[in-house]
Amino acid sequence: LHLTRAIFLIAWTRFCCSFLGSQLRKEFGIIWQGSGQKRWDIEVTTRSAADENLRKGLDVRILSNFAPSHSQVLRAGDALYLPPRHAHWGVSAAADCLTYSVGFRAPTAQELVESLVNAAAQRVPSDSLWNMSVPLDPADPFGRGRISRQDVAYAKQVCRDALDAFLGDDAAFEDFLGSTLTRPKRKSRTPSATAWQSPASLPRWTSPSAPHGDMSPASLLEFADFDFGESHMDSDDLDDEDAEEDGLSFFSLAELEGGLVLPAEGSQLVVERIAADAPGAPTLRHAETAVLAFIPTPDASGCRLFLDGQPVPVQPDAEAHLPLLCARSRLIPADLSAPLRESQGLRSLVAKLLACDALYEEL
Incomplete structure (x- = not known):
């Protein structure tokens, strides 16, 4: 059954055309040429997120500017390694072109920290309400809307305590890390x-x-x-x-x-x-x-x-x-x-x- 599905998917991806344009990968990847030929133009220098200028009006991430410094033609059996954030553009050179692309993606530091904060927040009691450290003074004409320095310090301590408690629990942190690193990036497989x-x-x-x-x-x-x-x-x-x-x-x-x-x-x-x-x-x-x-x-x-x-x-x-x-x-x-x-x-x-x-x- 798995083999049948694979053949079906390969049949649908067997076509002769170029990619829509130059692209960037956030992960490192390997491209295998199954049959035919494809020419790859590549920028050998990495692009930062600030330099990732995308074409507008598209649902896919295509770069608006591309200056390749290297070109390589892949033939059947060849493989090409693409490091992260190297712009590349592949163009089919034969009618029987079939290319396999495999990406190896790890969470970014931003995703890891965001997941950590969410996991730590789940351990904070839901009935733990915000307590203002300095009560409002009805006689103060400028008291309404004020977030005092004491409130800032209190809020910082609440966040620090929650994160410290989570990071100090080795079992909880390992659960978080193992779950985060194995979490599917796409929709889970589900029976019909x-x-x-x-x-x-x-x-x-x-x-x-x-x-x-x-x-x-x-x-x-x-x-x-x-x-x-x-x-x-x-x-x-x-x-x-x-x-x-x-x-x-x-x-x-x-x-x-x-x-x-x-x-x-x-x-x-x-x-x-x-x-x-x-x-x-x-x-x-x-x-x-x-x-x-x-x-x-x-x-x-x-x-x-x-x-x-x-x-x-x-x-x-x-x-x-x-x-x-x-x-x-x-x-x-x-x-x-x-x-x-x-x-x-x-x-x-x-x-x-x-x-x-x-x-x-x-x-």
């Missing part, structure tokens, strides 16, 4: 509306009261509840006929069009096949838009997991395996089988990630 209209169409690990408005992988994790017990299957116990006899149900394409969602039993079976080194055990991949990251504990005894802007509860015996889970977007059975056998918590976690479409089976 028709796939979730009735309880009968819900995956078996959800409930009718699930917040269907937010069906991102991280939000779905709380509805995925697997218990593997202390044992795992042997490879001799696993075959396609067993799966059919167990009554595993699968969704139609219409139900799956918003995400490759596995029933709970299907996710468990996949994990057990990998743990048992069963013939044909699948390789797993990170979903293309899922962002997984971990933060080691201060004593390096464990890790905390984050997915798509949310902390993910992890059983203690699975924490040691989070670096493996996060560092590789392609997880082969040879790397996963032993950790899965050792850790019940890891088996449960991987099954949940499969069920919520943060991981999927490689075709």
